[in-house]
Amino acid sequence: MKPIAYVGIDIQFARLSDEDRRRGLTFLYLYDLPYADLRAYAGLIITNLVEEKFLLEQKVLLNQYLQQGGVIFSLTETSLPWLTGVPNWERSPIPLKDREIIIKEPRHPLFTGIDAYDINYRKGVRGFFSRGYFDNIPLHAEVLVTDQSGAVIIYVDHDSTNGTIFAGAGTDIYRIFIDEDNTSSKLSMQMLTCIREEYARNKAKGGQLQ
Numbered sequence: 001m002k003p004i005a006y007v008g009i010d011i012q013f014a015r016l017s018d019e020d021r022r023r024g025l026t027f028l029y030l031y032d033l034p035y036a037d038l039r040a041y042a043g044l045i046i047t048n049l050v051e052e053k054f055l056l057e058q059k060v061l062l063n064q065y066l067q068q069g070g071v072i073f074s075l076t077e078t079s080l081p082w083l084t085g086v087p088n089w090e091r092s093p094i095p096l097k098d099r100e101i102i103i104k105e106p107r108h109p110l111f112t113g114i115d116a117y118d119i120n121y122r123k124g125v126r127g128f129f130s131r132g133y134f135d136n137i138p139l140h141a142e143v144l145v146t147d148q149s150g151a152v153i154i155y156v157d158h159d160s161t162n163g164t165i166f167a168g169a170g171t172d173i174y175r176i177f178i179d180e181d182n183t184s185s186k187l188s189m190q191m192l193t194c195i196r197e198e199y200a201r202n203k204a205k206g207g208q209l210q
Contacts, residue, residue: 099126
């Protein structure tokens, strides 16, 4: 089983635990991207702990990985065009205490069995899921999560490249709910499963990852 790379800057909040490693995650230091053979990974999770200017300099490398059938799950509050089709992050005008996270139906497998209440609240407080949204996403993208105004928070794009792009508007759904004692704790494992399934699907339809 190929690992999934967790890409970020090497600070405390980005470091992996033994449990993460058992799940098949491996840490990829952001500034090592140009020297890494990305074909070794079933997917890349790009955290919000990154330098976007550097990622923009690696745009050709990332596009090549996607054209080979790779999977990128971006959790970044994007402000530069380093990932194909992903628009700039916008801050929601809805106060965090009033913002409702809505899982679109029919549900993508990423959110199977997740109670919307559990991602709207942590210990009775709203606002942890995301502060922002994307405007003008690719027309062919599948919207997975919105807020009550219809603003897009997470989408998946199967068509802009030969690979798969998941884009979340600054929400680290791998880490933020991992230790919760409710349905939201399943998100981290379902995220990894979705990445692996997309990788296998892309290979089956002709991606050239080896």
